[in-house]
Amino acid sequence: MTKTAWIFPGQGSQATGMGVDLQSLPIAQTKFEQAERILGWSVLDLCQTELEKLSRTLYTQPCLYVVEAILADLMLERGHQPDLVAGHSLGEYVALYAARVFDFEAGLSLVKRRAELMDSASQGVMAALMGFDRAQLEALIDQIDGVVLANDNDLNQVVISGTSEAVEAVLSRIKAKRIVPLKVSGAFHSPLMEEAAAEFQQILEAVPFKFAKVPVLSNVEPKPAIEANVLKARLIQQMTGSVRWREISVQLAQEKVERVVEVGPGKVLTGLMKRAAPGVALSNISGFNDLPA
Structure with a gap:
């Protein structure tokens, strides 16, 4: 079977x-x-x-x-x-x-x-990232308060979630092939x-x-x-x-x-x-x- x-x-x-x-x-x-x-x-x-x-x-x-x-x-x-x-x-x-x-x-x-x-829910935002340096992303999340890895979908596709300031701080420092802000009401997960x-x-x-x-x-x-x-x-x-x-x-x-x-x-x-x-x-x-x- x-x-x-x-x-x-x-x-x-x-x-x-x-x-x-x-x-x-x-x-x-x-x-x-x-x-x-x-x-x-x-x-x-x-x-x-x-x-x-x-x-x-x-x-x-x-x-x-x-x-x-x-x-x-x-x-x-x-x-x-x-x-x-x-x-x-x-x-x-x-x-x-x-x-x-x-x-x-x-x-x-x-x-x-x-x-x-x-x-x-009205607090926070989420963003999807594709094609990025995973070690760099994990280091940034460790360094910046108020943001977490919400969806670990695969090695090259994740979603981060947190306060708008913290998420923006990560996105401004990471190199990624594609970044997509998600249309959600809050920082899920x-x-x-x-x-x-x-x-x-x-x-x-x-x-x-x-x-x-x-x-x-x-x-x-x-x-x-x-x-x-x-x-x-x-x-x-x-x-x-x-x-x-x-x-x-x-x-x-x-x-x-x-x-x-x-x-x-x-x-x-x-x-x-x-x-x-x-x-x-x-x-x-x-x-x-x-x-x-």
């Missing part, structure tokens, strides 16, 4: 029209109806609106969770099973759902509140999210977690785990902790994973995997036509 991992993308992978091709399927209809009751608005409608609105954190995160969860359920319904799961930032919630750590509605309720808290994270922790701790049916690699600790208390503790740290995706990619290769399936819109994560673990077979399940028989 081929050892397979399912990986779930996060904010940034959203696309207008995602999930629309699933709406006639019974599983999807049920999930879209459940989501509307929880959210108070239609995921299908939002996914067909202009990208600017869909890309607002308040809407992006619940929409991605719902669409990716439906795709995961359809995969499971067709008899496909992962050996491990992982998700990038918001995608970790879908990974936990796919591993049956919590049910769909509990997960969406968490994602809804997470999105609200992150959307209302940094200490500036501590107030929001503290409020979210109270909500998270009240939600019962089950042992995972398959091991989950978490953003803040990219080692496989199934224990409910461990997975919850890792998720509590996620809002202020770094997304260690580069290490997740390496760990999947070390776990002898032979095939990685990105479940969700786009090919961001398989693109990163291609560079980090070139010998692994990659595929994408972005919509109905990608579903295996």
Whole structure:
């Protein structure tokens, strides 16, 4: 049997029209109806609106969770099973759902509140860097207070997060092929999210977690785990902790994973995997036509 991992993308992978091709399927209809009751608005409608609105954190995160969860359920319904799961930032919630750590509605309720808290964050900024000297960047982050490595995607692609002054200080001193300021409301995955994270922790701790049916690699600790208390503790740290995706990619290769399936819109994560673990077979399940028989 081929050892397979399912990986779930996060904010940034959203696309207008995602999930629309699933709406006639019974599983999807049920999930879209459940989501509307929880959210108070239609995921299908939002996914067909202009990208600017869909890309607002308040809407992006619940929409991605719902669409990716439906795709995961359809995969499971067709008899496909992962050996491990992982998700990038918001995608970790879908990974936990796919591993049956919590049910769909509990997960969406968490994602809804997470999105609200992150959307209302007003401190700090984020910027993506591609093609840079890693040692120089790490030295600058060590020297400058108020900035952290928020997303360690691969050796040549990262996101930094922090106060506007600290981020600008790093960007003014680093040489990079490309620098992209991110259109986000605050400094996600940094200490500036501590107030929001503290409020979210109270909500998270009240939600019962089950042992995972398959091991989950978490953003803040990219080692496989199934224990409910461990997975919850890792998720509590996620809002202020770094997304260690580069290490997740390496760990999947070390776990002898032979095939990685990105479940969700786009090919961001398989693109990163291609560079980090070139010998692994990659595929994408972005919509109905990608579903295996």
